[in-house]
Amino acid sequence: MKDVIRSVKGTKDYYPEDMAVRTWLYQIMRQVSESFGYEEYEGPLLESIELYVAKSGEELVEKQSYVFEDRSGDRITLRPELTPTLARMVASRQNQLTFPLRWWSFGPFWRYERPQKGRSREFFQWNIDMIGDGSPQADAELAAIAATFLKETGLKPEQAKILVNDRRLMEAEIVQLGIDDGIRPKVYQIIDRRDKMKQEAWEEHAAEIGLSNQQIEQVQTLIQNKDLWKNSDNMQKFFEAVDAYSLDDYIEYAPHIIRGLDYYTGTVIEAWDTSGDFRAIFGGGRYDDLVSSVGGQPVTAAGFAVGNMVITLLLEKLGLLPDTSKSVAPIMVTIFDEATQLEALKLSTELRSAGLKVSTYPSPDKLGKQFKYANRVGARFAVVLGPDEIAQEQIAVKDLGSGDQNSVARAGAADHIRKLLEA
RNA sequence: GUGGAUGUAGCUCAAUGGUAGAGCGCUGCACUGUGGAUGCAGUGGUUGAGGGUUCGAGCCCCUUCAUCCACCCCA
Numbered sequence: 001m002k003d004v005i006r007s008v009k010g011t012k013d014y015y016p017e018d019m020a021v022r023t024w025l026y027q028i029m030r031q032v033s034e035s036f037g038y039e040e041y042e043g044p045l046l047e048s049i050e051l052y053v054a055k056s057g058e059e060l061v062e063k064q065s066y067v068f069e070d071r072s073g074d075r076i077t078l079r080p081e082l083t084p085t086l087a088r089m090v091a092s093r094q095n096q097l098t099f100p101l102r103w104w105s106f107g108p109f110w111r112y113e114r115p116q117k118g119r120s121r122e123f124f125q126w127n128i129d130m131i132g133d134g135s136p137q138a139d140a141e142l143a144a145i146a147a148t149f150l151k152e153t154g155l156k157p158e159q160a161k162i163l164v165n166d167r168r169l170m171e172a173e174i175v176q177l178g179i180d181d182g183i184r185p186k187v188y189q190i191i192d193r194r195d196k197m198k199q200e201a202w203e204e205h206a207a208e209i210g211l212s213n214q215q216i217e218q219v220q221t222l223i224q225n226k227d228l229w230k231n232s233d234n235m236q237k238f239f240e241a242v243d244a245y246s247l248d249d250y251i252e253y254a255p256h257i258i259r260g261l262d263y264y265t266g267t268v269i270e271a272w273d274t275s276g277d278f279r280a281i282f283g284g285g286r287y288d289d290l291v292s293s294v295g296g297q298p299v300t301a302a303g304f305a306v307g308n309m310v311i312t313l314l315l316e317k318l319g320l321l322p323d324t325s326k327s328v329a330p331i332m333v334t335i336f337d338e339a340t341q342l343e344a345l346k347l348s349t350e351l352r353s354a355g356l357k358v359s360t361y362p363s364p365d366k367l368g369k370q371f372k373y374a375n376r377v378g379a380r381f382a383v384v385l386g387p388d389e390i391a392q393e394q395i396a397v398k399d400l401g402s403g404d405q406n407s408v409a410r411a412g413a414a415d416h417i418r419k420l421l422e423a
Numbered sequence: 424g425u426g427g428a429u430g431u432a433g434c435u436c437a438a439u440g441g442u443a444g445a446g447c448g449c450u451g452c453a454c455u456g457u458g459g460a461u462g463c464a465g466u467g468g469u470u471g472a473g474g475g476u477u478c479g480a481g482c483c484c485c486u487u488c489a490u491c492c493a494c495c496c497c498a
Contacts, residue, residue: 006489009489009490060496060497063424063495063496064496064497080497081497081498109498111496111497111498113495113496113497114424114494114495115490115491116491116492116493117491117492117493118498119496119497119498123498124498125498126498196494260496260497261497279497279498280497280498281498282498283497283498305498306498307497307498308498309498310498311498334456334457336456366455366456366457367455367456367457367458368454368455368456368457368458369458370457370458371457371458371459372457372458372459373458374458375458375459376458376459382457382458384456384457386456387456388456396456396457398457398458400458400459403457403458403459405457
């Protein structure tokens with residue numbers, strides 16, 4: 001690779017086969033969202049930095065956002081997440097909207113980080129949220145949507161799980177341990193990191209933030225207690241509702257799930273592949289304070305976000321990605337020679353008018369080369385229209401899979417090919 | 424931002440400090456109305472870039488860039 005200008009670090013080129021995968025995911029997201037009655041929306045890709053200062057984590061704003069000045073000197077951010085935009089959109093039309101809102105979106109986001117497996121600087125994310133219902137049943141609906149999504153991609157409950165916890169529950173339990181309110185966010189952080197760190201390192205870190213040995217012991221016991229949810233009325237109702245969706249194989253209580261971001265106020269969810277090869281597939285939860293933080297009236301909200309990178313890696317590893325060759329036209333019309341080229345173009349047009357997807361070889365060339373090309377790009381049938389066919393008002397159709405070739409009347413060609421395609 | 428690994432043909436990779444190679448691909452021919460198979464021939468490189476050591480560097484040293492991986496953080 002000599003002097004080809006490089007792509008920007010952390011961006012990804014979506015070649016047709018990659019784009020086919022992304023579009024396939026988008027279709028699943030759309031279909032799942034719509035099947036639960038959610039409406040698609042979109043916000044600007046450019047936002048002012050102030051929008052994120054209010055509520056996103058400090059790290060996200062200070063270190064991970066793309067910020068630049070536009071020509072008038074305004075400080076512009078390439079959006080690093082969608083939730084603040086959603087909060088603003090809701091706040092500014094709060095009195096006209098009919099709650100609860102069910103909205104979803106799929107689009108690009110940017111974070112200035114070091115790229116690595118499952119993480120790039122430019123990525124795509126599905127966001128889906130319910131605004132204006134604070135019930136555990138609303139949380140359960142979102143978990144059910146998440147589970148339906150996993151199911152639709154082809155993932156089995158043995159391959160990916162949605163883990164659920166409730167911050168209010170954890171808060172109550174932590175208060176009972178006599179842990180100081182001031183260090184609670186840090187306690188959440190170390191809980192979030194428990195299974196990433198070695199035992200001693202974790203204990204050392206826990207001691208550093210001010211936990212006594214006894215409290216460290218108690219926290220560890222706490223986050224291993226799979227029955228902890230029974231202490232929470234909210235979690236009980238959540239799991240009752242989840243049962244009704246018949247998706248409970250995908251959804252599990254997990255006392256160590258707490259989420260790093262500060263803005264979650266209740267139920268939190270994370271999806272993980274069960275092999276542990278990747279980082280979290282998605283995360284989300286309840287964030288009841290967000291709309292008020294951008295100046296709106298307080299309103300309850302919950303949702304989750306799915307990045308396109310990790311899920312794609314996981315599906316690829318498990319062989320669940322779709323066949324991406326489907327997007328090429330299944331029929332290619334060859335050009336016999338210069339004299340018959342226009343007739344071939346007319347034939348292609350006839351076939352397209354009949355609803356078929358047809359490519360035409362662009363210029364006269366050796367037939368062998370054209371057949372080779374048709375085969376390589378993944379066309380299923382090659383059509384030949386030479387002097388003999390024209391004289392007899394026929395076309396020759398060759399099945400590139402089997403090698404069978406037949407001549408059929410040109411008038412009925414489209415129907416003939418349609419039958420071959422369906423066979 | 425911190426730490427580690429790797430950069431050789433379009434792709435995947437070889438090459439005790441001593442003439443840069445293979446497979447696949449690509450192009451052509453056998454095969455002027457037909458792809459896949461086979462055979463033959465051809466196309467392929469400033470060894471990421473720059474400097475140093477050496478009689479001699481793809482290989483050793485330094486710098487730099489890029490990619491990947493882990494940490495941080497998170498989708």
